[in-house]
Amino acid sequence: MSAVIRGVASAVGIPTVITELPEDAVSPDVARQLVDRGQRLCPVADDEIPLVTESVGASLAASGLAPDEVRHILVTTETMTVSGSRAAHEQARGRLYKACADLGLGHAPVTALTFGGCGAVLSAIDYAALMVERDSTGGILVVAVGRMRDGDSRELAPAVSAIGDGVASCVVTSGGGGWTLRWLLRRAFLETAKFDHSTDFGPTLVTLGRALRSMRNEAKERGLPQQPRLVCNNYGLPTIRLFGSALSIAMDDVFVDNIPMLSHLGTPDLLINLASLPSSSREVLALATGPADCALALLERTSCDTA
Template sequence: MSNIYLSGLAYELGEERAPITDLPELIADEDACDLLLALGLDEYVFSSRTPPQLAQASLDKTLAQVQVDRTDIDVLLYASSSLWDRAFYTKEIGALCCALDLPHAMAIGVHLAECGNLASALRVAAGMVRSGDADNVLLVTADQPAPDSKRLVDPVLSVLSDGAASCLVSSRRGDYELVGLRQGARQDLWNLDLNAESVKRMRSFTQGLGKTALEVLAAAEMTAEDVDCLICNNYTFSVLRAFADRVKIPTARLFTDNVAQTAHVFSADNLINLVAARASGRIEPNQRVMALSTGQCSWSASLLRAT
């Protein structure tokens, strides 16, 4: 079976930055605002560009890093839950491919896992490469809240930011080897009230993450002690500590630098944090990284090795 690698990790954030205290929903709810500030949030980023435009900017950076001819890109995997404008998954994707000089690449969309879309997209990409269906899969996740929708993630978990992140998935040695990936879901969680039943929902997530992380480690013949760095979506520190405790990885190995700086960039968080942690020296060659993510009713654990 072919080893799977991620190369050319890159991201593009919204060009504007503001304190979360400027958000109307937090001006109206001082308690929620104070709690978010106390638990690590500070600023969020936003953009006048659309998700596909943010995706293009990130993909430009990825393509500039990888040693692959654009004619050899077989598939563009576009992961997004920002589908509130039909153009975002039709003509703007066509424009994106043409602008990147990929007019014949097959564009495939991934969206049902929402803020866990990256894991779904990685699973699809890895499957394509391992099966021989594709040699080079260009993956991007891009999101932005709908106009006039709130950015607060209920129940006071984080604040949404605009942005995109991307990488190339192939069997060619790259920045990270994808050692393993597991996902889990409880579709009945869609029926829960995000505020009134938040404890039940969080218990499902932590239990699910613990089981999924154990499975991916066991498949790689590793334990939590073998993990050098833990990467998560950018939620409040209390949530991240709960995730770390559940997967039995010391909180000292948890990367949280971007919680205050970028807030929660939907499913782009994992890739953004992998880039930032590597740049800061938190991840070094041959170290193992676990990346956790959650959506409304799903969760995932990915195990990577830095090359």
């Protein structure tokens, strides 16, 4: 049986008007640019653990999977692992472990996927799919966490997006109702790390465009629906238009409804957008982009999806 994404849920911080964020988080000039690019609100939270508890609890309830049926927990994050010291790292890890144990998941090993930026969530889902193909009992819990620390800039330079706080989660099982992962493609361009993206984003943008066009051609060979919806990270509209153009998808078929309300939450974006799609969306291209790689997956909604 195919791996299925089920019980997609999320929890986000307090919606905050971008132009009212502290200047050390988003400068007034950049805030105005982001508003012009379609973003209005940026969720802000002072702690990610309550969001983890809320989102994971909702995923388990929606999927019908009991806590003792979860075999492994995959956490995809760029922020929880940025602690500044070994002691702070161990404290953050311990708080996450306690939250999982309180949810009845104390038996499940935890693995963190990081460094991949916002594209890591598709890697986590792919990894989970491989695990359930090897052992179809129970399921794998995927948790995407993004929360900025006090004093961090909330600008994704150069004025690509504001960065908010939120958590999204799902379970991956063998069969059932949800989203079936049909195929997944990846491209990496680690050499672009030599550029300062805040001042010299052009080379990376060109490389990303080439990668997307290359994946589009390979996707046709794998089996590409005639008119799929596209879900991707919640960047500003100019960046989203670039993605759609490179993949030859009209903007009317690109899901952008959450951009004004959520801005960019990092790894949770893709799952939140997937859960927000209307039930009429049956075949979806999911695009996740990181600082030096990207992944494109074809997802198909099963007829018994209730998540």
